[in-house]
Amino acid sequence: MRINFESYSALQYRNRALSRQVEEFKSGEKYVMMEADYKKLLRFHNQEMKRMERELAKAHSETITVRRYWSEVMDDLDKEHQAEVSRLLAKIERLEKEKLDLARQRDNTKDKLKERTQQYYSVAAELEEERGKNKKLTAQLNKNFENSSIPSSKQKAGKKKIPNSREKTGRKQGGQPGHKGHTRKQHVADITYEIPAPAEYADNPDYYETGKIIRKQKISVILNVQIVEYTTKEYRNRKTGARVHALFPKGYVNEVNYDGTVKALAFLLGNECGVSHGKIRRLLSELTNGEIEISDGMINGLCAEFSARTGREKTEIIKKLMTSPVMNVDFTNASVNGKSAQVLVLASPSADAALYIGREKKGHKGVKGTPLENYAGTIVHDHDTTFYKYGTGHQECTQHDIRYLTGSIQNEAELEWNKQMLELFRKMLHYRNSLSENEGLSPTIVSELEAEYDRILETAEKEYTDEPPNDYYREGYNLFLRLRKYKENELLFLHDKRVPANNSLCERLARVYKRKQKQAVTLRSLKNLCYICDSLSIVYLLRSNEENVYQKIAEIYGRERPPKSEGKTDATA
Helix, strand or coil, rough: CCCHHHHHHHHHHHHHHHHHHHHHHHHHHHHHHHHHHHHHHHHHHHHHHHHHHHHHHHHHHHHHHHHHHHHHHHHHHHHHHHHHHHHHHHHHHHHHHHHHHHHHHHHHHHHHHHHHHHHHHHHHHHHHHHHHHHHHHHHHCCCCCCCCCHHHHCCCCCCCCCCCCCCCCCCCCCCCCCCCCCCCCCCCCCCCCCCCCHHHHHCCCCCCCCCCCCCCCCCEEEEEEECCCCCCCCEEEEEEEEEEEECCCCCCCCCCCHHHHHHHHHHHHHHCCCCCCHHHHHHHHHHCCCCCCHHHHHHHHHHHHHHHHHHHHHHHHHHHHHHHCCCEEEEEEECCEEEEEEEEEEEEECCCCCEEEEEEEHHHHHHHCCCCCCCCEEEEEECCCHHCCCCEEEEHHHHHHHHHHHHHHHHHCCHHHHHHHHHHHHHHHHHHHHHHCCCCCCCCHHHHHHHHHHHHHHHHHHHHHHCCCCCCCCCCHHHHHHHCCHHHCCCCHCCCCCCCCHHHHHHHHEEEHHHHHHHCCCCCHHHHHHHHHHHHHHHHHHHHHHCCCHHHHHHCCCCCCCCCCCCCCCCCC
C-alpha cells in the first residue's frame, strides 16, 4: 500500500513534536513551566477573590442600608395602610348602616306603595265598575226605537215621536215642484139647482156667455137600512101535531139575519180600523137610527166566520209566497189568555202577499208546519238566527244595523268605527235607492263599498283591542262581531237587486197586528189568534189586489160555509 507523501510528512512532524515533549518531561523542564503557570493562575484567582470579597462587602453594606431604608419605608407605609384601612372600615361600617337604613326605608316605601297600589286598583276597579254601570244605565235610559229594536209603540210617555229615519233636506214642507196634486172627484148629482145669473151680467151687453158651466157639489152620506122579509104559511099535522112550512132562501136562518154588508162593515171597523166592540155596536146603531143592534157575540164570531169562508184566498197567498224569490219574515209577540204567544209574519215584497200565522212559541217550533219550513228562496229578517236554518239566502235588516250603530255612537262616542259604518250604510242605501228600475248594480261600485266595509271593521278591531269593552255595555262590540261574521248576509242587497235592504215590510205588517192586539188586550185561545191572523192576511191580499175591500168582504160573507174540517184555522193548515 502506497502512503501519500503529505500524510507521511505530517506524521513525521507530529512524531518530532511528541518526542520533544517527552524530552521536556524527562528533563523536568516541563514541570517547571507548568508550576510557573499554576502559580501565575493562582495569583490571578486570589486577586479576583479579594476583589469579589471587597465587592461583596460593599454590596452587603449597601444591602443593609437598603434593608434599613426599606424597613423604614414599609413601616411608614404600614402605618398609612393601617390608617387607611381603619378609615375605610369606618366608612364601610357607616355605609352598611346607611344601607340598612335605606333598605328599611325601601321596604317601608314598598309596603306603602303596595298598599297605595292596592287602594288605587281597588278605587280604579270601583270607578270602572261605576262607569260601566253608569254607561249601562245611560244606555238603558236612552234606548228608543231609533237606537235599538224597541218598537215605537213602546216608547215611554212624553218621549214618543213619529219614527222617521230620513235626513233633513232643507226643502219646504208640503208638495214639491212637479208633484201631481190630488183633486176631489166630481159625481153625478142626484139633485141639481141652477143659480140664475145676476142682471148686471145677463142684461149687460158688455158680457156674453162663454158656454162653460161652473159646478159646486156637496156630498152627504145617508145610510138606508133595507129590510127584505120572506113570509110563509105554517101548517100543522092533525094526526102528529108536527108543524111545517116552506123552505126559506139561503141566509134566512133566524128570525132576524144580517147579510154580508152589515158583517163586512162591522168586520172592517174591528179588524182594520181598530174600533172596539162597544163602539162598533153604538156606531152601527147611531148610523141606522137604532135599526141595527148587533151583539158582542156576533162581532166576536166575525173573524171565525170570515176565516172559514176564505180557503181559496189563503191558498192564493201561500202560492204567491212560495213562488216569490224573496220573503220577509219576523216574529212578533202576542197574548193569549194572559200567556205569551207569537205571530209569525211572512210577506213577499214582489207578490204583494202577506201571511199572519198564530203560534204558541217562536224559534223552530214556531216555524214547523208553516210555508217558511219548505221555502227555497232568500229570506230577509232581523238577525233571528232561527231563520238561518231555512231558505237559500239571507239578508240582515240594515235598518236595525243603523239603529244599533246610533246607539253605539251615543254610548261609545270616543270610537270612530261606528260613525264611519253608519255613514257607509247610508251611502250604500243611497246608491241602491238611486238605481232606476232597469239599471243594474255596478260591480266596481259594489267592490269599493265592500272594501270600505272591511276597512272600517279593521278600525273597529283596533279600537276594541286598544280599549276593550266593559261588561256593562257590549252592544257596540257585539254589533262589530256580528257585522264581521255575517258580512255576506249584511251586503246581499248590493249583489241582488230583488233583495230589499231592510225588513220594514214585516215591521209595518207587525204593527197592524199590534194595533189589533192593543184593541183586544188579550185573546181567549190560540184558535181566536189564528182567526185574527187569517183575517189580517186576507184583508192585505184584497188591498193589494186593489179591489173594493168592503164589497169583496160582503161577498165572502155571502159564500157557502164549508164543512168544519175544511174551515179549520189551525196555523199549520
